[in-house]
Amino acid sequence: MALESKLKDNSTRMNKLYRFGMGLDMKNNSDGLVSRLFGNLVSSMRKFLFRILSVGPIPNHLAFILDGNRRYAKKWNLQEETGYKCGFWALMPMLKYCYELGVTYVTIYAFSIDNFKRGPKEVQCLMGLMQEKIEGLLEEESIVHQFGVRVHFIGNLKLLPESVKVGAEKVMKATANNNKKVLLICVAYTSTDEIVHAAQESCQRKWDEIREMKPGGGAHSFEISNESQEEEERRFIKLVDLEQCIYMGVAPDPDILFRTAGETRLSNFLLWQTPTCLLYSPGVLFPEIGLRHLVWAVLNFQRAYSYVEKKKKQL
Amino acid sequence: MPSLQLSLSISPLTDPTLSPQPKPQSLLLVPHTPLRPKHLLCCLFATAKNAIIVEDQDAVVNGRVGADTSVPAEEDLLLPAGLQKEFMPKHVAVIMDGNRRWARMRGLPVVLGYEAGIRALRRVMGLCCKWGIIRVLTVFAFSSDNWFRPKVEVDFLMRLFGRGLKDELENFVRKNIRISVIGDSSKLPKPLQELIMAATETTKNNSGLHLIVAVNYSGQRDIVQACQSIALKAKDGLIEPEDINEFLIEQELDTRCAAFPHPDLLIRTSGELRVSNFLLWQLAYTELFFTQSHWPEFGESEFLEALHSFQQRQRRYGGKNT
Numbered sequence: 180m181a182l183e184s185k186l187k188d189n190s191t192r193m194n195k196l197y198r199f200g201m202g203l204d205m206k207n208n209s210d211g212l213v214s215r216l217f218g219n220l221v222s223s224m225r226k227f228l229f230r231i232l233s234v235g236p237i238p239n240h241l242a243f244i245l246d247g248n249r250r251y252a253k254k255w256n257l258q259e260e261t262g263y264k265c266g267f268w269a270l271m272p273m274l275k276y277c278y279e280l281g282v283t284y285v286t287i288y289a290f291s292i293d294n295f296k297r298g299p300k301e302v303q304c305l306m307g308l309m310q311e312k313i314e315g316l317l318e319e320e321s322i323v324h325q326f327g328v329r330v331h332f333i334g335n336l337k338l339l340p341e342s343v344k345v346g347a348e349k350v351m352k353a354t355a356n357n358n359k360k361v362l363l364i365c366v367a368y369t370s371t372d373e374i375v376h377a378a379q380e381s382c383q384r385k386w387d388e389i390r391e392m393k394p395g396g397g398a399h400s401f402e403i404s405n406e407s408q409e410e411e412e413r414r415f416i417k418l419v420d421l422e423q424c425i426y427m428g429v430a431p432d433p434d435i436l437f438r439t440a441g442e443t444r445l446s447n448f449l450l451w452q453t454p455t456c457l458l459y460s461p462g463v464l465f466p467e468i469g470l471r472h473l474v475w476a477v478l479n480f481q482r483a484y485s486y487v488e489k490k491k492k493q494l
Numbered sequence: 495m496p497s498l499q500l501s502l503s504i505s506p507l508t509d510p511t512l513s514p515q516p517k518p519q520s521l522l523l524v525p526h527t528p529l530r531p532k533h534l535l536c537c538l539f540a541t542a543k544n545a546i547i548v549e550d551q552d553a554v555v556n557g558r559v560g561a562d563t564s565v566p567a568e569e570d571l572l573l574p575a576g577l578q579k580e581f582m583p584k585h586v587a588v589i590m591d592g593n594r595r596w597a598r599m600r601g602l603p604v605v606l607g608y609e610a611g612i613r614a615l616r617r618v619m620g621l622c623c624k625w626g627i628i629r630v631l632t633v634f635a636f637s638s639d640n641w642f643r644p645k646v647e648v649d650f651l652m653r654l655f656g657r658g659l660k661d662e663l664e665n666f667v668r669k670n671i672r673i674s675v676i677g678d679s680s681k682l683p684k685p686l687q688e689l690i691m692a693a694t695e696t697t698k699n700n701s702g703l704h705l706i707v708a709v710n711y712s713g714q715r716d717i718v719q720a721c722q723s724i725a726l727k728a729k730d731g732l733i734e735p736e737d738i739n740e741f742l743i744e745q746e747l748d749t750r751c752a753a754f755p756h757p758d759l760l761i762r763t764s765g766e767l768r769v770s771n772f773l774l775w776q777l778a779y780t781e782l783f784f785t786q787s788h789w790p791e792f793g794e795s796e797f798l799e800a801l802h803s804f805q806q807r808q809r810r811y812g813g814k815n816t
Contacts, residue, residue: 293812371740371778378721378743382728382735416725418718446812447778454714454771458782483766 225470229280232474235481238434240284241277242456244448245270247440247464254464260304265466267312271322276473278326278360284430286363288448292335292372306340309366313346317353327359333426334368335376363430370450373426380424381416427452435476439465457483573625574798581805583758585630586622587780589772590615592764592788599788605650610790612658617793622703623669630704630752634772638678638712652683655709659689663696670702676748677711704752711748713774720746720775749776756780759804761797763789781807 252262277285332347432452441462459476597607622628675690723746749755757780765786783800
């Protein structure tokens with residue numbers, strides 16, 4: 180009973196912190212007035228800091244691997260589910276900071292296909308949490324409406340439970356016309372699965388094109404060119420065909436890939452999209468991530484910017 | 495008293511499960527002459543706490559006394575202290591960055607930086623051969639976007655690769671090293687292409703360290719050419735598009751020549767925190783290690799630092815905590 184009460188207190192405390200960080204619950208009473216004034220002061224200081232950072236180049240696309248939730252739960256003697264919730268509560272302010280800074284695209288690695296290997300109870304808990312948070316995105320006060328965010332769910336959605344898949348499709352449809360910011364949530368995703376899917380899809384499209392081809396020539400990829408027949412056959416599918424079919428084709432390549440909890444590996448995330456991406460792996464656990472980590476990453480990005488831009492143009 | 499030839503065989507008897515390795519507790523004495531009671535007298539004057547006298551030289555095999563498995567094998571003793579054999583990577587990949595910066599810092603021409611880089615590569619290969627556990631070493635020698643460097647530099651690099659292959663071929667054969675070159679070699683100078691073919695053909699049956707040199711290599715191009723090869727098979731009716739899977743793509747990547755195609759550890763020198771279009775598919779679960787040292791300075795201590803870091807990592811592959 181004591182443990183349950185402790186967990187509930189932690190959960191309530193975290194919830195309050197999240198709502199404060201998001202600028203919610205500002206009531207018009209004396210307590211609320213102080214909180215509102217303090218909140219406004221913090222917000223103004225943050226915007227001033229972002230103005231200074233904006234003197235240099237700002238990344239267009241940030242990607243996050245949300246690592247360390249279970250270790251955070253273990254560190255604070257919490258249940259794993261609470262660790263994941265704390266991760267979510269840390270994510271929302273981080274998204275807000277990114278969009279305020281001027282970042283247009285943010286991608287998060289919410290659930291890998293490899294994560295299905297975890298215990299069924301843990302997977303079920305994660306799916307339940309995901310469904311709850313997906314539904315929350317459509318609430319009036321959510322970040323989606325605050326910043327005009329278009330949401331994409333990236334991955335092999337057929338692998339998800341029906342309720343989660345339906346919720347995801349509902350959010351994508353509801354936000355399809357938003358055009359200020361973009362949030363890409365990778366679920367049931369691995370980069371190798373994404374590439375396989377792109378190869379399958381592009382082959383299938385080529386087959387369909389050939390079947391639709393009328394005698395005497397029509398618009399198709401096998402235009403008569405100066406290339407030898409062997410070269411032409413070799414390029415049955417081209418790079419552009421793959422890029423059209425890749426899940427992440429809705430966004431440019433990320434500029435910074437954050438991985439928290441100090442692990443320096445990609446874990447099958449955005450392999451295709453990160454040939455020149457800056458990799459940043461602070462030791463902080465994801466629920467403990469803060470503004471300072473974002474600022475530090477952006478400063479590192481600005482330091483290497485001219486070199487990376489030159490390389491991108493060469494590619 | 496007949497003269498007694500006692501040879502101290504360097505086989506400290508230690509508990510291999512202890513880390514770091516403690517000082518030897520015993521010395522193994524293997525007399526060259528038949529065992530006599532006088533040998534026991536000599537042992538009384540031995541400085542070691544315990545002495546084990548083995549009558550039969552043949553009872554000592556690979557530093558082990560008979561079937562005593564607590565004594566580590568001789569090849570294990572070549573592994574530096576603190577490294578555990580079972581947690582060593584099988585495939586190490588290296589982005590050899592910083593040759594030019596190293597040269598500029600010393601006021602030397604860039605070409606000397608590259609030559610120093612070759613020496614560093616020889617050192618790392620020597621260590622891999624000595625330890626015997628790292629089976630594949632892949633090095634990023636020349637990226638497809640390095641063609642944009644000054645022509646003089648590119649020409650020098652091509653000549654350096656050719657000279658390196660020619661000079662080292664005999665060494666590869668002697669040390670049982672197999673060499674493969676991945677990347678689009680069609681754009682390389684013809685003499686270099688011929689040297690590459692000769693070297694790969696000569697060493698293809700070698701079973702020691704497999705050195706893979708990535709020249710004019712791009713991770714994205716590797717994936718695209720693999721998908722194109724599979725698409726051709728689909729076009730020819732050998733497979734259906736829906737049968738395309740990860741295994742089929744792996745069979746078409748340039749690294750299919752390796753027994754262990756996925757690097758366990760990637761080392762990048764010079765402090766740059768990116769993979770620069772190297773082995774993108776293959777790096778899915780690779781542990782990345784970034785060091786500030788420039789490549790020409792990379793030696794045993796830097797390599798050990800990377801390996802120690804690797805051995806401390808918990809590799810979960812997305813699953814449960816182990």
